[in-house]
Amino acid sequence: MNAIAQVPADFLTALGALRQGQCRPEMRLAEIPAPARLAPFSVALGAEVVAVPHPPLHAVTSHQPLHLPAASVVVGEPELATGRFILLHDPAGSSVWDGTFRIVTYIRAQLEPELGNDEMLGSVAWTWLVDALENHGAPYREAGGTATRILSESYGTLAGRADSIDIELRASWTPDGADVQSHLEAWSDMVCTFAGLPPLPDGVSALPRRRRS
Known part of the structure; x- marks a missing residue:
């Protein structure tokens, strides 16, 4: 029996949706190693x-493991945001997930220093996640996450570097089934929103882009 025959049909459906x-x-997207211990399939x-911007990434041929080749790296392009999207699948289901799939992101x-002390920053970041899922019509449940502000200060031989403040959002939710295309697209919009790229939903402001050194 080949490896594909051992993969559950629901997980193959989810891969097809991705x-x-x-x-x-503006987003470079590529498959990366998936965690092996969180679920039987990921x-x-x-x-x-x-x-x-780069030309839009298209699906790769069916013999490749997923769908997105790594885009070429052009030296000198400022990186505005990074992210990870992990899809977990346990055919037996999970009472914690309330389902057989779980998305972990x-x-x-990096923020402008004056924005880092905004007490509402965490709740704004969470609102972006909820809004993105709703705007893409991505049904979900059991969502949770944490938003963290990180201050980086340099000393000694690195004292010349400017201080920086980063925002991190770690979140997970249970999609309503294997059709996860809208969830990936919602997440991609979240990453671009964190990067400060327009357009944004009405009434939502972009984070200022990081300063270049």
Whole structure:
């Protein structure tokens, strides 16, 4: 029996849905190693958002493991945000997930220093996640996450570096079934929102882009 024959049909359906995902051209998206201990089946994508758009990424041929080749790296392009999208599947289901699938995400972006002390920053970041899922019509339940502000200060031989403040969002939710295309697209919009790229939903402001050294 070959490896594909041992993969549950629902997980193959989910992979097919990810192949159809359309992400913004500023985002470099590629498959990365998935965690092996969180679920019997998993797939992971890593993303970088850069200021210079690339042509949209298209699906790769069916013999490849997922769908997205790594985009070429152009030296000198400022990185605005990074992220990870992990899809977990346990055919037996999980009472913690309330389902057989779970999406785990991570997004990080650097902020202007004056924004880092905003007490509402964490709740704004969570609102972006909820709004993105709703805007893409991605049904979900059991969502949870944490938003963290990170201050980096340099000393000694690195004392010349400017202080920086990053925002990190770690979140997870249970999609309503194997059709996860809208969830990937919602997540890609979240990463671009963290990077400060328009357009944004009415009434939501972009994070200022990080300063260049």
